[in-house]
Amino acid sequence: MKVATWNVNSVRTRLNHVVNWLQENPVDVLCLQETKVMDESFPQQPFTELGYHAYISGQKSYNGVALLSREPLSEVSTGFAPLLGDQAIDLDEQKRVITGVLDGVRILNLYVPNGSSVGSEKYLYKLRWLEALRNYLQALGASSQEPAADSTSHSPLPTPHSLLVCGDFNIALEDIDIHDPTGREKMVMATELERQALRSVLEFGLADAFRKFTPAGEHFSWWDYRAAAFRRNLGWRIDHIYLTPDLYTRAIACAIDAAPRKLEQPSDHAPVWVEL
């Protein structure tokens, strides 16, 4: 199974890039972020013609996530509310969460808030959103079936299993995920509070698929449009794919495809894919 994640920065503006990429990279599931389009205006047909089912959760102008899948997904839901109820109902006004199940693997596609600037209202919103994500994963683990008991292992913890969590996290978890981490304590996407919030989410038993294969730095998934950042490789690795232990063991490859970033009018993010 091959799954990819890509912040496309408007699915309508990037439609040809996404269609062409899918033709060259016929992944089983493509997780999109920042679709920036209401559901009734989502360009379904080009993906249907490619053989993909589209599951979408969008809004006007901002945010928006989608799952494109070759096979139908089961148990599709959007937002935190299906598991958290009223606790996080206001966080669902921004469309940032969609999930579905394929071949026993739950795929959770996230667009984590950017946070604007350190200490701002949006920064606090980001931290609160990550706390809700932690609660969401806890609820997901508690509601999932325990694996069949055998003589060699027994897990009393409500750890979610066969879970793939991917998307634009808007957080560089390690200094090597930033081209220049100097002064990172003051930079949104790199502060200790954001990293702690993400680590707290990962404590449920999620590991970075990319780092299984690539321990070195200088590999990025986002480059600022300004200052010729891509040409100079002044990037950040903020688009991640996290796996529960069973899937982490299964993973045979994970990479960032920088090719679409070189095209005319590109998204500022590159797709990241994993093969299980």
Place this chain on the structure above:
DNA sequence: ATGGCCGTATGCTACGGA
């Protein structure tokens, strides 16, 4: 250099992004 560049809205400027 507290900016640069890009997409959206019913636009001629503001905002959100990261």
